[in-house]
Amino acid sequence: MDAKVVAGALFDGSVIALVAAATTVCLDLFGFLNLMLVGAFILGAAEEYAFAAAAAPHWERLAAGALAAAIAGFLFDRFALHPLRKRGTTDLAVAAGLAAFLVVLGYLAIFRLDVSVSLPRSVLSQRIANIGGFTFSELQALAVALCVLACVALHIAVYRTRFGLGVRAAIENPAAAQFMGVRADRVPPSAMAAICAVAGIGGAIFAMQSGLFAIDIPATILISALAACMLAPTGSVSIAVVFSFALALVDRAIVARDPALSAFATPTLMLIVIAAGVLLRTRSAPGAHQKAPT
Amino acid sequence: MALSLLSIALSALVGLSVFTPPSANRISLAGVGFMILGGTVAAIVSGPAHGVVLVLLVAAAASAAFAGMVIDAGLKNADAKTFAIATLAFSVVMALYASAHRYVPSSHQIAAPSRYSSTWEAGLVLALCVAVCYAATGSRFSFAAGAMAAGLAGAIVSTSAAQPLGTTALIELLAFAVSIAVIGGRRSAFGPPFGALLAALALPLTHIAGLWSVYLIGPLIVIALIWLPDGLFGLAQQTFDGYLRRRADGAA
Numbered sequence: 001m002d003a004k005v006v007a008g009a010l011f012d013g014s015v016i017a018l019v020a021a022a023t024t025v026c027l028d029l030f031g032f033l034n035l036m037l038v039g040a041f042i043l044g045a046a047e048e049y050a051f052a053a054a055a056a057p058h059w060e061r062l063a064a065g066a067l068a069a070a071i072a073g074f075l076f077d078r079f080a081l082h083p084l085r086k087r088g089t090t091d092l093a094v095a096a097g098l099a100a101f102l103v104v105l106g107y108l109a110i111f112r113l114d115v116s117v118s119l120p121r122s123v124l125s126q127r128i129a130n131i132g133g134f135t136f137s138e139l140q141a142l143a144v145a146l147c148v149l150a151c152v153a154l155h156i157a158v159y160r161t162r163f164g165l166g167v168r169a170a171i172e173n174p175a176a177a178q179f180m181g182v183r184a185d186r187v188p189p190s191a192m193a194a195i196c197a198v199a200g201i202g203g204a205i206f207a208m209q210s211g212l213f214a215i216d217i218p219a220t221i222l223i224s225a226l227a228a229c230m231l232a233p234t235g236s237v238s239i240a241v242v243f244s245f246a247l248a249l250v251d252r253a254i255v256a257r258d259p260a261l262s263a264f265a266t267p268t269l270m271l272i273v274i275a276a277g278v279l280l281r282t283r284s285a286p287g288a289h290q291k292a293p294t
Numbered sequence: 295m296a297l298s299l300l301s302i303a304l305s306a307l308v309g310l311s312v313f314t315p316p317s318a319n320r321i322s323l324a325g326v327g328f329m330i331l332g333g334t335v336a337a338i339v340s341g342p343a344h345g346v347v348l349v350l351l352v353a354a355a356a357s358a359a360f361a362g363m364v365i366d367a368g369l370k371n372a373d374a375k376t377f378a379i380a381t382l383a384f385s386v387v388m389a390l391y392a393s394a395h396r397y398v399p400s401s402h403q404i405a406a407p408s409r410y411s412s413t414w415e416a417g418l419v420l421a422l423c424v425a426v427c428y429a430a431t432g433s434r435f436s437f438a439a440g441a442m443a444a445g446l447a448g449a450i451v452s453t454s455a456a457q458p459l460g461t462t463a464l465i466e467l468l469a470f471a472v473s474i475a476v477i478g479g480r481r482s483a484f485g486p487p488f489g490a491l492l493a494a495l496a497l498p499l500t501h502i503a504g505l506w507s508v509y510l511i512g513p514l515i516v517i518a519l520i521w522l523p524d525g526l527f528g529l530a531q532q533t534f535d536g537y538l539r540r541r542a543d544g545a546a
Binding site for chain 2: 027031032033035038042079080083084087089090091092094095096098099100101102103104105106107109110214215216217218219220222223226227229230234263264266267270271274275277278281282
């Protein structure tokens with residue numbers, strides 16, 4: 001396979017993996033599909049552009065994207081999810097995620113961050129490194145490194161610390177968590193902030209590459225992230241990341257072969273992958289072989 | 295006035311796509327996908343049918359309802375999370391297929407139907423869809439009934455394959471559909487039309503609020519979710535039931 005295709009797939013895979021990792025952890029901890037993460041991705045990208053327009057250094061742009069997404073995530077959980085959690089209905093939580101997405105769009109409209117701007121994106125993407133005949137840009141290397149760091153940090157924070165246990169306790173039984181000294185109004189919002197920050201980093205990295213700003217998450221990135229989440233066991237960050245890179249590689253290979261074919265082949269492939277994921281999940285679900293009560 | 299009646303009918307049809315009452319905790323995000331499917335089928339059928347609206351609507355309704363039945367059968371045993379991901383994925387894939395239209399040679403591209411549906415046609419379609427959804431309440435056809443409504447909305451606005459939909463617009467449209475259903479009442483087939491009517495009545499307020507209306511819509515939906523989980527139609531129904539109960543107690 002062409003080294004350029006692999007390098008491109010590593011970049012795409014990093015962005016997909018960040019969205020997929022955030023989605024799968026949210027599914028596991030909070031138990032619903034959070035479309036606020038798409039808002040966090042867009043917010044990360046918008047802040048990156050705003051800071052790039054002010055000629056801020058790269059680390060500041062990334063930090064701004066992650067911080068804005070984290071604040072949005074914290075506020076979303078504190079003011080929308082926390083009151084809804086008592087009802088225990090996931091459909092209302094999904095609807096709240098969609099409402100939060102609209103809030104993000106409103107924020108971008110009010111602060112004029114949604115205007116179409118074109119910025120020179122030359123510094124990182126033009127610096128080329130060559131290791132053993134494998135050529136890649138500095139931005140591609142940064143994307144992979146950040147993806148691995150962010151995903152490992154999220155995994156450790158959620159699954160290997162007392163903080164993660166506290167989040168689970170606060171979501172499953174807020175009253176019991178309160179007795180354990182876990183603040184149900186602070187701990188889950190902090191976890192949501194961390195999850196949204198990961199999606200925001202994905203948006204900021206993606207924005208660093210593209211020249212023209214558009215308030216959008218590319219459909220191929222969103223569908224690939226959903227497919228990776230569907231195939232990987234819920235909450236398994238590492239498997240979701242591996243599937244994200246694999247799907248990005250397949251997509252890049254199809255695009256390199258025939259761009260016109262990829263427009264039809266990629267959605268079909270993703271649909272098949274998601275159908276396979278649904279089949280696996282419904283087969284492995286407890287009580288799947290029993291007849292559903294009518 | 296005619297335009298707003300058409301928009302109320304369209305909003306209500308899109309809102310009905312969220313209507314999946316048999317399974318608690320489930321929310322369908324496939325409405326936009328069914329809309330695109332219905333619009334594309336209407337565009338394909340438009341040529342052979344010589345633009346006869348009834349034929350376009352029947353074709354769009356049948357294709358969307360069939361797709362709805364297939365998806366519902368596949369997701370019968372799925373939990374709420376899997377259901378949400380799969381239905382969203384269907385919408386995104388349909389949007390991607392619609393975007394792929396630009397790669398088709400212009401001689402083979404699907405043209406949008408030459409004639410748009412009138413207000414009374416949209417009103418008639420809405421009345422029919424509400425009746426079908428009401429009849430399908432609690433049955434295994436309720437998801438397909440919602441899909442049919444969204445497919446018909448797609449056929450009415452002629453969401454043809456010539457107009458690709460970005461993911462932001464897609465999720466915005468989904469948020470709109472869910473808001474209509476949540477504010478109106480998502481447990482009843484009459485809820486989304488009620489929500490669409492309220493949204494149309496609130497339209498002048500957005501002109502007063504100006505740009506801030508964009509910022510206020512999201513928090514308003516969150517407030518509605520927290521305080522009115524069954525929507526205004528559910529609240530009206532509860533109030534009416536309470537009134538009947540009190541009256542019966544008084545008579546006793």
